Amino acid sequence: MRPAPTGTALSFHRIGKTFPDGTQALHDVSLTVGDGEFVAVVGPSGSGKSTLLRIASGLTEPSAGSVAVGSELPGYVFQDPTLLPWRTVEANVGLLAELDGVPKEERRRLVADAILLAGLTGFERHRPRALSGGMRMRVSLARALTVRPSLFLFDEPFGALDEITRERLGNELLRLYLREQFAGLFVTHSVVEAVRLARRVTVLSARPGRVLAEIEVPFDYPRGGGLQFDTAFGRVARSVSDALRESFT
Amino acid sequence: MTAVDGSSPVEIAPPVKPSPRALPRLARVGSMVLPPFAVFVAVIGVWYLVTYAFLAPRRRFLLPPPHQVVTDGFLDRTIRDEILSALGGTAKVALVGLGVAAALGVAFAILMNWARWVERSFYPWAVVLQTIPILAIVPLIGFWLGYGFWSRTVVCILIAIFPITTNTLFGLQSVDSSHHDLFTLRHARRWRRLVRLELPSALPAVFAGLRISAGLSVIGAIVGDFFFRQGDPGIGRLIDDYTHSLDSGPLFATVIIASLFGLVVFWFFGLLATLITGPWHETGQRPPP
Ligand SMILES: Nc1ncnc2c1ncn2[C@@H]1O[C@H](COP(=O)(O)OP(=O)(O)O)[C@@H](O)[C@H]1O
Ligand SMILES: [Mg+2]
Numbered sequence: 001m002r003p004a005p006t007g008t009a010l011s012f013h014r015i016g017k018t019f020p021d022g023t024q025a026l027h028d029v030s031l032t033v034g035d036g037e038f039v040a041v042v043g044p045s046g047s048g049k050s051t052l053l054r055i056a057s058g059l060t061e062p063s064a065g066s067v068a069v070g071s072e073l074p075g076y077v078f079q080d081p082t083l084l085p086w087r088t089v090e091a092n093v094g095l096l097a098e099l100d101g102v103p104k105e106e107r108r109r110l111v112a113d114a115i116l117l118a119g120l121t122g123f124e125r126h127r128p129r130a131l132s133g134g135m136r137m138r139v140s141l142a143r144a145l146t147v148r149p150s151l152f153l154f155d156e157p158f159g160a161l162d163e164i165t166r167e168r169l170g171n172e173l174l175r176l177y178l179r180e181q182f183a184g185l186f187v188t189h190s191v192v193e194a195v196r197l198a199r200r201v202t203v204l205s206a207r208p209g210r211v212l213a214e215i216e217v218p219f220d221y222p223r224g225g226g227l228q229f230d231t232a233f234g235r236v237a238r239s240v241s242d243a244l245r246e247s248f249t
Numbered sequence: 250m251t252a253v254d255g256s257s258p259v260e261i262a263p264p265v266k267p268s269p270r271a272l273p274r275l276a277r278v279g280s281m282v283l284p285p286f287a288v289f290v291a292v293i294g295v296w297y298l299v300t301y302a303f304l305a306p307r308r309r310f311l312l313p314p315p316h317q318v319v320t321d322g323f324l325d326r327t328i329r330d331e332i333l334s335a336l337g338g339t340a341k342v343a344l345v346g347l348g349v350a351a352a353l354g355v356a357f358a359i360l361m362n363w364a365r366w367v368e369r370s371f372y373p374w375a376v377v378l379q380t381i382p383i384l385a386i387v388p389l390i391g392f393w394l395g396y397g398f399w400s401r402t403v404v405c406i407l408i409a410i411f412p413i414t415t416n417t418l419f420g421l422q423s424v425d426s427s428h429h430d431l432f433t434l435r436h437a438r439r440w441r442r443l444v445r446l447e448l449p450s451a452l453p454a455v456f457a458g459l460r461i462s463a464g465l466s467v468i469g470a471i472v473g474d475f476f477f478r479q480g481d482p483g484i485g486r487l488i489d490d491y492t493h494s495l496d497s498g499p500l501f502a503t504v505i506i507a508s509l510f511g512l513v514v515f516w517f518f519g520l521l522a523t524l525i526t527g528p529w530h531e532t533g534q535r536p537p538p
Contacts, residue, residue, distance in 0.1 A: 059430055076434055082427045085529040086449050099435040099445070127529050 004068035009033045009151045009183030010056055016064030016208075017051050025051045027208040028065070035070065035150070038177055038184040040194035042240060043204030044247060049187040050079075052209070053153045056185065075149035075182070077157045081136040083128040083143075090115070090124040093142045100147065110146040117176060118142035134165040141169075145176070154186040158193070170197055171225065178221055191244065192228050195237045203240060205247040213243035310497045322502020332487065332503050336510060339483035342398065343470035343514070346405025347463055353406070354413035354462070355455065362421040362447070363439060379411045383469075387476045396477035404476075405469035409462040416458025420451025453530045456522035463518050467511040 004011055011032040017025045025048035033039045043049050054060035055067055057076050083092045093114050097107045115121060118138045128136055137157060144152065158166040170193060177184060188194050194201045195217055203212045217236055219227065227233050293315055300314045313321070322328055361368035387404055394400035424447055432442050448455075475485030482490070484507045491500035 057434055059433060073434065073436075076431075078427055078430070080427055082425070082431050084428070084446070084449070086452075086526070095431075095445075096435055099432065099437050099441060129529060129531075 004070045007035055008068070009035050009037065009070040010074075010185060011068045012052070012056070012065065013067070014065035015052070015055060015062045015067060017048065017055065017060070018063050024208040026055075026062075027210050029204075029209060029211055030065075031202055031211065031214075033151070033183050033185050036181045036183055037200070038186065038198050040186045040188060040198035040201045041204060042188055042191060042194045042201060042244060043209055044206045044244070045189060046207045047204040047247070048207065048209035049189075049204060050155050052204075053155050053185065053187060056153055069151065070183070071150040073147065073149065074151040074153050075144035075147060076153045077140055077144050077155065079156045079159055081128070081133075081140040083136060083139055085128050087127070088124065089120055089126050089128075089131070089139050092128065092139055093118075093120075093146060096143055097146045107146075110148075111142075114142040114145040117145060117179075119172065134161055134169060137161065137169060141173070141176075145180075148180075150182055152182050152184045154184060154188075156188050159188070159190075166193070173197065174221065174223060191237050191240045195233060195240060196223065196228055201240050203243040203247070212247055213240075215240050215243065310495055313497045313501065317498050318501040318505070321496075321498025322505075325499075328499045328502070332484075332499070332506055335482050335484050335487040335503070336506055338481050339467075339470045339474060339485070339507070340510060342401045342405055342473065342483065343466045346402045346469055347409055347459075347466035347514075349402065350406045350409040350462055350466065351413050351459060354410045354458070355417050358414050358417035358421060359443065361418055368418075375411065375414060378407070383408055384472070387472060391477050396479040398480070401470060401473035401477060401483075404473035405466050408469035408472070409466040412461040412465065413455070413458040416454045416461075417451055420454025421447050423454070424450045453522065453526050456518060456526065460515055460518040460522070463514045464511055467507070467514060471507060 012029055015029045016027050019025060029048075029052065031039070031041075031052075041049055041052065051060060053076070055062050056069065057074055084095065087095070090111060094107055094111045097110050102110065115124060118141050120135070120138055120142055123131065123135065128139070131139070140157070158169050161169065174197060184198075186194070186197055199217055201215045201217060203215070204210065205212050215236065219233070228237075296312070296315055300309060300312050304312060322332070357371075361372065383404070386407075390400050390403055390407075394403060428446055428450070429442075432446055437445075470483065471485040471488075473485070474483035475489060478486055478489075484503060487503050488500065488507075491497075491503060
């Protein structure tokens, strides 16, 4: 992994990944996320979306190609909230800062900010098992916010939530994005979610994942609540959906 | 009723049946206490039956009636002091043995978890140690280390160390891989990973092992004492002495006291697990009966 050129938060160059057991997950994937840009990746399940994020974060080595990142340690929000069940909300949110060795006073401030931003006020002393799925995801988001990353990786963070919660958290994520101006790579299997959130949508094929299309989303931020019901939105979503359908033929 | 009330740790366990909240508290406690109490009454009944209906009077010493166990064993001052002081010695061996076994077992499991070669080289031998009939090497331990406190403790450790080691290792190795990823992303070193992730994750398994080891340490202390007939007598030697002198009342009293001690130790660790892991771990909520 090497540093990305200025103006680029993350770039994949001709990435391929074949696992030791012979599974080919990605093939020749190139993709760039500019500073402060929000990009979504959609693809059928098994198309290597998670693998792509793992490669971006250094958790997995690519077997071909190279990846460059702007910030040394990206924020990473997993599909599961991955909270530590013995820690309270507050202590879970503070975990990453703790691992980074941030001094206690500063950590307390970071945690308080993140809890406020993620809408967790009043739940500081709760344990994960007392929270709903949506609240757990908020904790996971807040935890990632504490390290102030300039690049965020999201791996279907709202995939397990009901539609109402999902849309609400999506809107809040956009609010955070506008406020913090981080670059984001958001993996999802929902076309609507991808188009609602991102500036650009990359469509991956079924396994092994290849880039089928990159589709610009021409709506300015902040985006209104009912955007997905506009005709213009429908047109963009349709072109993403058409590209996805191609992946199965 | 007092005998059952005395075993109050039962009340701490939430009822196992579904919809416990629906029952009023009194009924809930009753539904937990009454069944074992009924069994207790039945056992006492059968005991009396065997003593008086099946044993000829001159053979009645084989199974003295329960009230005689109480009068000869618990109410006789000399006997009671003898039993309690033996219990004190045995308890000391068991607790020190358990403490050392727990410390060594957990440390050993951590090393095996850190380095696969440690696990690969030592785990098979730990299994072998487990299969050696421990009674066969107890005399050997006395032969090498003498017959005092420490050789008894060593017997205790040998018997108790296996479950705590294997359970801890299992717990350390069962940590979620996504949790590991989370730590890897922040470049967490092995010590931080151990203290902040692996040990807390393993805690419920550690307690499960500790509870089994605690029971075994009591057995180990009694076995060691039984073989090393020197120094102040412990429970093992007392049982042996009463058997030889056909003092069946004190003998039964000693056996009952030793069993109660084992039970208390077992319950104690169940309670400890509930207190420590209960707030977040589901099965920590409910110590097994
Ligand atoms: N460690 C691994 N070893 C072998 N195969 C793997 C491994 N991780 C993922 N795969 C396989 O690679 C493919 C892509 O996985 P993944 O990136 O999780 O897809 P997605 O997130 O798009 O559903 C799948 O077929 C999956 O089974
Ligand atoms: Mg995935």
